[in-house]
Amino acid sequence: MIRTEGLKMEFRVGFLRKRVVALKGLTMEVKKGEVFGFLGPNGAGKTTTLKILMGLAHPTGGAAWLMGRPLSDSSVKRKIGFLPEQPYFYDYLTAAEFMDLSGRLFGMRNKERAARAGELLDMVGLSHAKNLQLRKFSKGMQQRIGIAQALINDPELVVLDEPMSGLDPVGRKQVRDIILGLKDNGKTIFFSTHILPDVEVICDRVGILVRGELRAMGTVGELISGTRVKSVEMTFKDVSGENLSRLENMASGTVTRGSETTATFNDPEAAGKAKRLVFDSGGEIISLIPHKSSLEDLFMEEVGKKK
Amino acid sequence: MKVYAIAINTFKEVIRDKIFYSLVFFALLLLGASVLLSTLTLGERSKIIEDLSLSGIEIFGVIISIFVGIGLVNKELEKKTIYIIISKPIKRWQFLLGKYLGLSLVLLSYVAVMTACYMFFLYMYTNKLPWQTLMAVLLIYVELLVVTASAVLFSTFSTPTLSASYALALYVIGHMTGDLRGLAAKTGQAGARAVLNFIYYFLPNLEDFNIKARTVHAMPIPLDYLLMSISYGLMYVMAILSLSVLIFQRRNFK
Ligand SMILES: Nc1ncnc2c1ncn2[C@@H]1O[C@H](COP(=O)(O)OP(=O)(O)OP(=O)(O)O)[C@@H](O)[C@H]1O
Ligand SMILES: [Mg+2]
Numbered sequence: 092m093i094r095t096e097g098l099k100m101e102f103r104v105g106f107l108r109k110r111v112v113a114l115k116g117l118t119m120e121v122k123k124g125e126v127f128g129f130l131g132p133n134g135a136g137k138t139t140t141l142k143i144l145m146g147l148a149h150p151t152g153g154a155a156w157l158m159g160r161p162l163s164d165s166s167v168k169r170k171i172g173f174l175p176e177q178p179y180f181y182d183y184l185t186a187a188e189f190m191d192l193s194g195r196l197f198g199m200r201n202k203e204r205a206a207r208a209g210e211l212l213d214m215v216g217l218s219h220a221k222n223l224q225l226r227k228f229s230k231g232m233q234q235r236i237g238i239a240q241a242l243i244n245d246p247e248l249v250v251l252d253e254p255m256s257g258l259d260p261v262g263r264k265q266v267r268d269i270i271l272g273l274k275d276n277g278k279t280i281f282f283s284t285h286i287l288p289d290v291e292v293i294c295d296r297v298g299i300l301v302r303g304e305l306r307a308m309g310t311v312g313e314l315i316s317g318t319r320v321k322s323v324e325m326t327f328k329d330v331s332g333e334n335l336s337r338l339e340n341m342a343s344g345t346v347t348r349g350s351e352t353t354a355t356f357n358d359p360e361a362a363g364k365a366k367r368l369v370f371d372s373g374g375e376i377i378s379l380i381p382h383k384s385s386l387e388d389l390f391m392e393e394v395g396k397k398k
Numbered sequence: 399m400k401v402y403a404i405a406i407n408t409f410k411e412v413i414r415d416k417i418f419y420s421l422v423f424f425a426l427l428l429l430g431a432s433v434l435l436s437t438l439t440l441g442e443r444s445k446i447i448e449d450l451s452l453s454g455i456e457i458f459g460v461i462i463s464i465f466v467g468i469g470l471v472n473k474e475l476e477k478k479t480i481y482i483i484i485s486k487p488i489k490r491w492q493f494l495l496g497k498y499l500g501l502s503l504v505l506l507s508y509v510a511v512m513t514a515c516y517m518f519f520l521y522m523y524t525n526k527l528p529w530q531t532l533m534a535v536l537l538i539y540v541e542l543l544v545v546t547a548s549a550v551l552f553s554t555f556s557t558p559t560l561s562a563s564y565a566l567a568l569y570v571i572g573h574m575t576g577d578l579r580g581l582a583a584k585t586g587q588a589g590a591r592a593v594l595n596f597i598y599y600f601l602p603n604l605e606d607f608n609i610k611a612r613t614v615h616a617m618p619i620p621l622d623y624l625l626m627s628i629s630y631g632l633m634y635v636m637a638i639l640s641l642s643v644l645i646f647q648r649r650n651f652k
Contacts, residue, residue: 145485148650168487175481181407183414195403196486240482 092158092248092279093121093144099152100139100303113139115303116153121281121296126274128290129283130386131300132394137283138176140300141252145173158248169197172246176253176283178237182226186217186236189225193240204243211239216265230257238269249273251282255289267293287387297386299393306393315389322382323362326353330374341365351377400488401496408500412466418504425458425512433519444524445614451516452534452610458512459505459542460569466504467549468561470497471646480651491643494550498639501546509539533624534613540631541607545569547638548602554645571597572604602634 100114113136121127131137142148144155146162158167180189187208194204212218215235220228228236234257241249254270255263263286270280270293284290290297291311298308307314322343328351330338335352339345341361342354356362359381369376412418432450436443471494474480483493513535521527548568552561571578575598582594606627609619 142481142651145481147481147484149648165487165489168485171485173482173485175478175485177478178482179477179479180482181411181479183411184407188410192403192407193482193486196400196483196488198399198487237482244486 092123093119093127093155093281095119095140095144095153095155097153098140098143098150098155100136100143100148101151113303114143114150117300117303117305118153119298119305119308121279123279124274124277125295126270126280126293127282128294128297129281129300130285130287130290130297130390131283132285134302135300136303137300138252141173141176141250141283144250145171169244170247172241172244172249174237174241174251174254177256178233180225180233180236180240183224185222185224186212186228187221189236190240190243193243197244199244207243207245208239211242212236214269215239231259231262234258235262238266242273247278249278249280249282251280253284254282255284255286263289287385287390291386299390301393301396306396307389311386315386321388323356323359324353324378324380324382325356325362325365325369326351326377326379327369327374328352328377330369330372334368334372334374338365338368341368401492401499404483404488404493404496405500405503408470408497409503412501412504415466418462418466421458421462422508422511425454425508426515428454428458429512429516429519433523436523444520444526444528447516447520447523448528448531448614449610451512451519452531452538452614455509455512455516455535456538456541456610459508459538460545462508463501463505463542463546464549464562464565464569466501467546468553468558468565470501470550471553472558472561475651478651484651490647494554494643494646495639498547498550502543505542505546506539509535509542528613528616530616530619531610531613533619534610537607537609537624537627537631540628541604543635544572544602544604544607544631544638547635547642551638551642551645554642554649568601569604572602573608574605575601575603576605602631606630 096118098114098117100112102111102113103109104111117136117140129137129140139148143150144157144162146165146168155162158170160167181192184192190208190212191204194208199207209218209221212221215238217232217235217239220232225233225236234254238251238254241251249270251270254266258266267289270282273280274293294311296308296310297314299306299314330352338352338354341356341364343357345352345354347353354365356365362379362381366376366379429451432447432454435450436446439446474483474497480493484490513532517527545565545568549561549565552564556564578594579598582591582598585591585594612619
């Protein structure tokens with residue numbers, strides 16, 4: 092659905108025309124029907140990439156294809172929906188008028204436009220505000236109408252730049268559900284974000300972009316499976332005396348509350364031994380939680396790396 | 399269809415803007431003032447009303463053309479509303495043309511409303527309806543189309559403030575191109591002559607659209623002059639808009 096090859100983008104800023112490199116040869120692919128999360132810290136070049144893909148900026152090097160067509164072929168735009176970062180809309184239009192304009196730009200017929208607009212406003216929970224001017228919308232409402240307009244043409248490929256930003260937890264959940272719903276309908280979704288927990292839940296694959304370079308790409312599982320279980324947290328009770336102090340020595344840290352103790356072990360083996368010791372000494376294990384390294388750890392690691 | 403959608407949207411944009419209304423309000427005020435002034439002066443009242451009103455319609459029209467015209471594209475870039483538009487299946491030329499036509503439509507309504515008020519005042523105070531001045535109004539509208547197109551052109555590559563200055567300069571110089579040509583003929587310096595001639599040929603000759611004095615004094619306006627001026631204006635508009643599209647096509651949006 093999306094393919095880029097050696098995509099480069101340079102800006103000249105200020106009076107001295109200083110060079111800012113936003114993308115250093117980005118090569119990646121988003122496959123049909125997948126939800127692809129495009130991660131990266133602030134200033135990594137995510138928005139720049141999306142702008143290039145949407146024809147809003149021209150790359151200074153490399154090439155990209157949308158649905159197998161080069162970017163110069165704008166005919167594929169009719170099958171694409173796009174939500175820009177921090178979207179601004181025509182604030183003098185009402186929500187309904189804005190949806191209508193969006194539909195017109197896709198050349199949709201009157202009836203189809205009205206029906207689709209109603210459906211989408213309903214889906215993003217804005218039907219009550221359809222005759223309200225967009226200048227009176229809150230940030231979250233703007234984000235929602237942005238998502239609604241991106242879907243007006245029932246797109247095959249949906250490109251969203253930080254769709255969760257500015258939304259409360261309920262709104263974020265709604266957006267997650269919308270994305271998963273789109274996926275169920277066979278659509279491809281490519282979105283950028285820094286909200287990592289959401290990514291783990293909904294993405295088939297992710298790419299991590301740092302300072303204009305793609306540092307990692309793959310399924311969430313692949314990316315973090317290479318990394319071992321980081322630590323194990325065990326809570327137990329009814330162990331006392333010498334056995335307790337042995338356990339305390341094995342653990343990297345313990346917290347005792349009444350008869351219950353929570354110990355953290357740095358490797359699974361130590362945790363295994365400790366488990367047996369608790370059993371042998373007649374104690375009871377209340378919980379045993381392995382902490383895997385998360386996408387967040389990987390993200391932090393990649394961002395921290397100097398290359 | 400898509401051009402039409404953008405044009406209608408632009409029409410709404412301007413019409414729902416308070417600044418537009420205050421400009422129209424002041425223009426109407428000027429019309430009223432011209433009637434008052436005419437009662438204070440000697441001479442033919444109707445001529446004074448006609449003269450002042452036509453000039454007022456033109457000046458405020460030019461102000462709207464320039465200030466709204468440069469904002470057309472610039473506001474979209476600044477507010478990033480253009481992202482949503484350009485990412486949809488619409489060509490950049492369609493967008494630019496739609497914006498232009500939208501403002502042209504606003505100007506048409508403006509000129510129509512102003513002219514209606516002006517004719518009404520004139521009829522109230524003099525019992526005459528000088529239909530001939532409608533020709534002057536028509537050419538004022540064509541002139542506004544040219545000024546708007548140039549405002550759009552400047553705004554495709556320059557900042558709002560600079561664009562406004564350029565467009566204003568173009569308007570002023572455009573009314574002096576005849577003088578410049580005379581100056582070119584007189585000057586001995588080859589370089590200066592080349593520059594003056596260049597300006598004469600490339601800047602619009604806006605004085606061509608000025609038949610206010612002639613209509614007010616009831617001098618005949620040949621039909622072919624009218625038609626020539628209109629075609630000249632429209633061709634100029636097309637040329638400027640084409641150039642704007644060429645520039646706009648290459649732009650990156652921040
Ligand atoms: N129009 C521009 N002119 C100059 N530099 C730019 C421009 N747009 C982006 N940049 C630079 O390119 C780099 C990447 O910016 P980009 O907006 O793509 O980051 P991002 O990954 O979207 O960040 P964020 O998470 O903050 O949205 C930044 O260093 C930014 O300063
Ligand atoms: Mg961004």
